[in-house]
Amino acid sequence: MKKQLEMVVEKVNEIALDTIEMTLSNVHAAKTAQPGQFLHLQVEGHALRRPISIADIDRENNFLTVLFKKLGDGTKRLAMYRPGMTIDALGPSGNGFSYEPSMKTVLLIGGGIGIPPLYNLGKQLKNKGIKVIAVLGYQSKEHVFYEEKFNELGETIVVTNDGSYGSRGFVTNVLDQVADFDYYFSCGPVPMLKAVTKALHGHQGYISLEERMGCGIGACFACVIPTDTEGGYRKICKDGPVFAVNEVIL
Amino acid sequence: MKKQLEMVVEKVNEIALDTIEMTLSNVHAAKTAQPGQFLHLQVEGHALRRPISIADIDRENNFLTVLFKKLGDGTKRLAMYRPGMTIDALGPSGNGFSYEPSMKTVLLIGGGIGIPPLYNLGKQLKNKGIKVIAVLGYQSKEHVFYEEKFNELGETIVVTNDGSYGSRGFVTNVLDQVADFDYYFSCGPVPMLKAVTKALHGHQGYISLEERMGCGIGACFACVIPTDTEGGYRKICKDGPVFAVNEVIL
Amino acid sequence: MIDLTMDLPGLNLKNPIMPASGCFGFGREYSEFYDLSRLGAVIMKAATGDVRYGNNTPRVAETSSGMLNAIGLQNPGVEKIIENEVPFLANYAIPIIANVAGSTLEEYVKVALAFNKTESVNALELNISCPNVKEGGIQFGTDPDMAATVTEKVKEASNLPVYVKLSPNVSDIVGMAKAVEKAGADGLSMINTLTGMQIHLETKKPLLANKTGGLSGQAIKPIAIRMIYEVKQHVTIPIIGMGGISTAEDVLEFLLAGASAVAVGTANFQNPCVCPEIIDALPRTLEQYGFQSVLDAVGKGYEA
Amino acid sequence: MIDLTMDLPGLNLKNPIMPASGCFGFGREYSEFYDLSRLGAVIMKAATGDVRYGNNTPRVAETSSGMLNAIGLQNPGVEKIIENEVPFLANYAIPIIANVAGSTLEEYVKVALAFNKTESVNALELNISCPNVKEGGIQFGTDPDMAATVTEKVKEASNLPVYVKLSPNVSDIVGMAKAVEKAGADGLSMINTLTGMQIHLETKKPLLANKTGGLSGQAIKPIAIRMIYEVKQHVTIPIIGMGGISTAEDVLEFLLAGASAVAVGTANFQNPCVCPEIIDALPRTLEQYGFQSVLDAVGKGYEA
């Protein structure tokens, strides 16, 4: 039977502007988590849980790392949790990224707080001997995080919207600078995903989606995304958050 | 101008069953507090503040002590506050006990969590050279607190409802054992206050009242008590919580 | 031994706790958290005549002590529900209540008729109160005459007991309750959500794609208690109470107000095991306040 | 410079923030916390024809993100208010709004007439929605015809602009708003409290002596926003918005929904300085979301 998990906060760091890296420990979660899955975190005093992607998995120490942006009341509150405190979580939830050993070169395209789930994926791809290229987009210089970590995985291009670091513009501006790849994996705001899937039309890829959630387990139909124009749909919390590009309509 | 006070939690102890003694520090509050006044404490996550009487005042260290019973969600939560945390308080609020140097012997009659405000009063009376007698009623043995402290002030009779400690019964059962006194001060549940004022009819005295409060400062009319049958009233939060026995109708 | 059982039209409940319609899907997801046969009963997500996709997203928003939803009755249609979902729930030894929705009288009747086909459904909950669906601009749930008509027609069509689910968005809840009782309702279910809205400051637009949504959760509990308390004094049919329940104490408050059983909605999202946890806590809570059985407590808020 | 001013019938507001009726008494207590002349305006506690003691205690209860109150219109009567309270508030350079209540048409008119005597009151807020007062069992606030009648009579009697305060306990808030607009209301004030109840498990009785009470606070904000948004599209008179406001962001949400000014009620009890704190924060909040003035933001929730 599934259970709510009691996760212990191990570390909390502000690694970029309003961007928190939090390490949580829990045996079950660390043993079973897959890249692209998320945790559904209960923040005290809030009626709804917050879905946050798993950014890194340390199976030896039973640690999971999440990165989140201080946005509204819930994430601001979450940022105030201190080591030793516990967080009630559901998960690891949803379907993560699937990859095959046959893949040769994979392109990771992340925007802002959509970047974290790509990190653990990149690590696993590299471990399997798959070549990794990353294009990471941030608002501005002070929002940049994990650049070195991605550099360790492979060639990494950074863009900022205001040009204060790396190239200026959007991730799609630099896609033509990227070498050949056979698959892409992308996560970020919907407008970015729309632009990316359009720009990379014809390529096979996977995208990770966000939507406001109720239950986070597939029961309430809050987080659906259409698969066709005839009423077909998927639930992001259960069937996703990762989908093949041609599986859903953005 | 009045302000909300930021009070720092100094000590928290469970001194009897479900009974918490909490020491708070704040210069303004400690300098101005009078026995019988209360603090209106904001407990995180609650729409309304909790009125809690001031049980002891330490003007040297700028400490105030409050005693409260873990009853509902608010007081349970308050009991979890730890030293170093701050509490937002209004107060010291209301009118406390008034006494005159001309008083010779004073009887304190407290019931349960109504006992705390009488403690500091007793101390001040004793300092003024007024003789203090105390009758304290508790539910049962494990609810007894501050007995030694009252013993230091003067003769103290303890009763418990179930007879597990001291005499069995109610405070009114032992009033005939008490020596002569010229004033009495009483605080406790309304049924007790009714019984006390009836039993001591003819004596002069002051009682401290409780009522559910909204604003706690006299603006919302939540906490009124009639003074006559013609629509006259007092506000417990502002005109009280202490009243002369013949001032209000219980 | 505290007696948790409750006998209601069509429903022999071993305890008075059931998940509320729309907050539990068709039970599959929660069956991964606990054995559904622990529940008093289960209320399925709304069924309509045909498949519906529902509203655009975002469909939910968070509020203080509550949430707004505008799912828009997404469901596979009554036939698919009977074919694919009811058999799954029938594996558990608990009564099944089907939530019946529609945009027209005919659709309500069609759905009700369809459920006659299956042996596994024990009662209907007639959802006349979904705030996001109207006919001719008037909601079935706010006009006593329309509510009575749809109740009558569904009663005629169905061979099952019918619990009419009332909307709180009305001036006169007692009038609504009396109208549907007179029209033949076997029970009431109350309350559905209150219509609300949140405006998103970033976009300066209503946050929900549907603009308005239904407010549920602890925020609305005082309204639910008041309405049940008022209605209970004017009807003789039993009430399934809901609105902000998340603890056994909440359940007792609803029983005292006049509910004979309760449903738990939004709280499932915070804690997927909330229903069995309430069931475990309920005997001790009843005992603590001096009750030997659920039946003992029903409506006691009037008498003391 | 962000422009916080707002011109409404009878009210030249230097900022759109005022304390809500009944949550601020007649200002004396809060004047010990800050200079009341910082406020946009002040709305006094309800005035009735004669002195009223109000309901028995307990009169308030806490709920999730809110509270219930059943004060029962306790007040010294309109004459004493004019004699003792208005002069105190007149010391501050802010518009004064008098909240007018009654149990009968005649009483409303009497109170309204009385306020003609003083120069210091700038507008009336007609409280037809106090949930604890009815005539002949029907609340003025839930029947559009009665609401129109009392509005008309008070308009006839008074030489002041009249803002009618609507009750949210209705099926059709737009109908109510249109009825009072047609009857001559100069503005609307919305929303009053939702009728609720809490049952005290210890005593097994409703906690409030009056049994039911009015629900206020953050819990009701989504309902207030929805009603203002709906009404704004159907009336041309301005709306003073209220219900659960405690931050400058909340104020902006009400402006976007269609309110031209706002009142802050329950939040005063948590934080006696909440009004000046909101006034201080408002310019930055408006700027952050791209507005140069309060007027800029009013009703913008429709257009984006």
Ligand SMILES: Cc1cc2nc3c(=O)[nH]c(=O)nc-3n(C[C@H](O)[C@H](O)[C@H](O)COP(=O)(O)OP(=O)(O)OC[C@H]3O[C@@H](n4cnc5c(N)ncnc54)[C@H](O)[C@@H]3O)c2cc1C
């Ligand atoms: C599958 C998934 C994975 C995510 N992973 C991450 C991550 O790794 N790091 C990160 O910073 N953010 C992530 N998000 C977004 C994150 O959930 C929101 O930023 C967060 O919920 C906002 O909460 P808040 O209290 O700050 O905002 P508020 O605006 O106060 O939240 C109010 C409500 O809206 C919901 N909400 C607001 N924005 C979003 C959003 N963008 N997506 C979903 N719900 C939202 C909240 O959960 C809450 O229910 C993810 C979202 C999804 C769906």
Ligand SMILES: Cc1cc2nc3c(=O)[nH]c(=O)nc-3n(C[C@H](O)[C@H](O)[C@H](O)COP(=O)(O)OP(=O)(O)OC[C@H]3O[C@@H](n4cnc5c(N)ncnc54)[C@H](O)[C@@H]3O)c2cc1C
């Ligand atoms: C002037 C005054 C002085 C007090 N001094 C003390 C004291 O020194 N120690 C102590 O333990 N208690 C004292 N009380 C009672 C104390 O305020 C309540 O026990 C407390 O508010 C209960 O809060 P809760 O969260 O535990 O209960 P809940 O039942 O969860 O509270 C719900 C609401 O009811 C109110 N409430 C519940 N019981 C009471 C009550 N008896 N009186 C007033 N409001 C109530 C709460 O403040 C809150 O608004 C005093 C009350 C007053 C009016």
Ligand SMILES: Cc1cc2nc3c(=O)[nH]c(=O)nc-3n(C[C@H](O)[C@H](O)[C@H](O)COP(=O)(O)O)c2cc1C
């Ligand atoms: C996401 C969601 C979906 C709902 N869907 C339905 C529905 O399909 N049919 C129905 O009758 N009520 C529906 N409701 C209302 C609930 O069944 C319940 O009446 C209401 O939420 C109050 O209970 P709660 O506060 O415990 O959630 C829904 C509520 C929520 C939150």
Ligand SMILES: Cc1cc2nc3c(=O)[nH]c(=O)nc-3n(C[C@H](O)[C@H](O)[C@H](O)COP(=O)(O)O)c2cc1C
């Ligand atoms: C204790 C209390 C007393 C109130 N008294 C009145 C009143 O006398 N007249 C009136 O029109 N509204 C009265 N109200 C309603 C408020 O003015 C306001 O409309 C309502 O509380 C919603 O705002 P809030 O959520 O900010 O409190 C009262 C509210 C409270 C909480």
Ligand code: FES
């Ligand atoms: S959040 Fe409930 S179905 Fe996805």
Ligand code: FES
């Ligand atoms: S609590 Fe508001 S007047 Fe006393």
